[in-house]
Amino acid sequence: MKLQFVEMSGFRGFRKRVRFDFPEGFAVLSGRNGAGKSTVLDAVDYALTGSINKFSVREAKGGGLDDHIWWIGPERPESYFVSVGFINDHQETFVVTRTPAGVDVDASEIARRLSKNGHQADTSVETLLRTALIRDELIASLSLDLPEQTRFTLVRDAIGHLVGSDYSERTAAIVTAANSAKSRQEGRARELQTELGSLLGQLTEARSATERSVDISENLRFIESQNISLPMDMAERLVALRKIVADRKTAIAEVEHARLLSQQLLPELAYLNSPQAQTDLHAARDAAEKANREQADANEKLASAVRLDQAERESDEFAAHLSALVEHGSALGLQEGHCPLCDAARTSKEFADSLALARTRLASRGERLTALAAPLADARRAATAAAEGATAAQSHLKHLEERHAATERNRSTIASTYARLKFQASPDDPASAEKAQFAEQGTIVRLERALSMLESSSAVDRVKALESRIASLREQIERESARLANTERAAELARQIENAARTVANQILTEQFDTVMPLLKELYRRLRPHADWTEIESNFGGKVRGSLNFVVGDGYNPQFLFSSGQRRAAGLAFLLAVHLSRPWCRWRTLLLDDPVQHIDDYRALNLVEVLAAIRRTSRQVIVAVEDPALADLLCRRLRSSAGGTGRIFELHTSKTGAPEIINERDIYPMPNLVLRSA
Secondary structure (H helix, E strand, O other), X not given: OEXXXXXXXXXXXXXXXXXXXXXXXXXXXXXXXOOOHHHHHHHHXXXXXXXXXXXXXXXXXXXXXXXXXXXXXXXXXXXXXEEEEEEOOOOOEEEEEEEOOEEOOOHHHHHHHHEOOOOHHHOOHHHHHHHHEEEHHHHOOOOOOOOHHHHHHHHHHHHHHHHOOOOHHHHHHHHHHHHHHHHHHHHHHHHHHHHHHHHHHHHHHHHHHOOOOOOHHHHXXXXXHOOOOOOOOHHHHHHHHHHHHHHHHHHHHHHHHHHHHHHHHHHHHHHHOOHHHHHHHHHHHHHHHHHHHHHHHHHHHHHHHHHHHHHHHHHHHHHHHHHHHHHHHHHHOOEOOEOOOOOOEOOHHHHHHHHHHHHHHHHHHHHHHHHHHHHHHHHHHXXXXXXXXXXXXXXXXXXHHHHHHHHHHHHHHHHHHHHHOOOOOOOOOHHHHHHHHHHHHHHHHHHHHHHHHHHHHOHHHHHHHHHHHHHHHHHHHHHHHHHHHHHHHHHHHHHHHHHHHHHHHHHHHHHHHOXXXXXXXXXXXXXXXXXXXXXXXXXXXOOOOOEEEEEEOOOEOHHHHXXXXXXXXXXXXXXXXXXXXXXXXXXXXXXXXXXXXXOOHHHHHHHHHHHHHHHOOOOEEEEEEOOHHHHHHHHHHHOOOOOOOEEEEEEEEOOOOOEEEEEEEEEOOOOOOOOOOO
């Protein structure tokens, strides 16, 4: 499976529809910065994954990645889409199209088409792109500068299908189930302990109640006098009575809050109900209306002054042209007895008199403009003063109206609270409300005393019931504690199983990496990142959480030993080795986005030779470079001797700022035996 085409419209910098048809051999994208080379590879990334994975920051001030996917220029494109096509050796095609509304093929189908049979379930589209597309932004961060454990994960994803079945998801599910069972059991144990503590407290209260004296009849008569409907059963009666007492306490607290609010409202009510308040409100309304009329008059006068000034200034355009003519005529003077402007025959005196007359006319126009400036400034000041007066009057009126409305809202709240709680008092009379409140509090106190007496009458039976319940609860807690210990052991065993599975998988992967290491060493030798350290070795660490390290010489870490360019060259060797070590992948295309940034010409030539060797394995190579000389060299070295044509696309930025293809040409294979003897 190889890349057949990339077509897009309204994507990133490409406003118009553009299509790149890729031959099965290789393609080179050439152009300066901003010409759209990387956007072509971004289109492949976005079509398959729904994102552009080279950006580590997705949200930022001014808009995130999602706000800059599609064209944001001034002219609207005819459509917004990205389409990527694939073709296999049997000329069967497969197309993925993504628009702002979504994609026409889901990720599982893409993974199935681009992976070999038996590996689709373990392959993600992100892994396909991460091991097929090598970008300049990611060469260093995805290789030597990558954390050791993340580097190990990258290699595992690339060659992981060689290690057999992956039990990590099963063991993780077992751990999750064991931890969930443990959490549920801990919750049951806590609930029982909480219930036991509550029962012990109730038992203490019941035992204390048995020691108090009891007068049942008197308290029952008081309760009946309150016209309270209670059940016949004593236990149910006590529960209902406790609820009534609690509800009345809550109600009396709300009444107290409402009464205090009515007390605070008395001064405000006294003012708002007075004739002075009505007089102030009417005066504020009249002042606001008057200020609005004055503002309208001032605005009309200002508009009239502005129109007069504008008309005079528009007519002044003639004065400007006349002034220019006077200046030019003065500078040139008479030309052989003729005016230099109109070519009329004039004497020197006539010419001078005409210039003087023109200057006099210009001076009179300046005086008229000066005379109009003063009334315009006065009109502006009057309009500003009128606007300020109107704003002040409206603000004063709004303050008085809000004062009235707030007082009425508070009074309505107090009245609704009294009505809801069936409290007989006026919201305007906090003194009578306080008397009624004191009476209700006295009733609540007597009800509480009666409830206490009634509870003491059944205290002995209650103590026995509580002691029996506590004994049963303690036995239940012992059983639940034993179950909790079992769940804790099960959770620990599940963690041990998961760690063992990871250890075995990492050990197998370590052995399998020995098949990749020779390729990495060969690519490292061919790219020659460092003149002294010509060999590289790998070192696996960690039994449960695997890590992959690289060393040169006597155990030196190249991450801190190499320069920036040398690290990138070594990183290229690593990423190319990962790409070539995917036995599970059906997609045989290598995509490189400007891989020679920060790499000198010597190592760039080494990379070209490596890519030529990769091309000879019948892989499709697509490279984006800025240097036209390097692009030409790639076309000469990537061409094969039999089959597999290539193509070069030359891009540049148009006058409108959008990238476009200015030239594309095919690179044909080198003929066999071209220098044979006749």
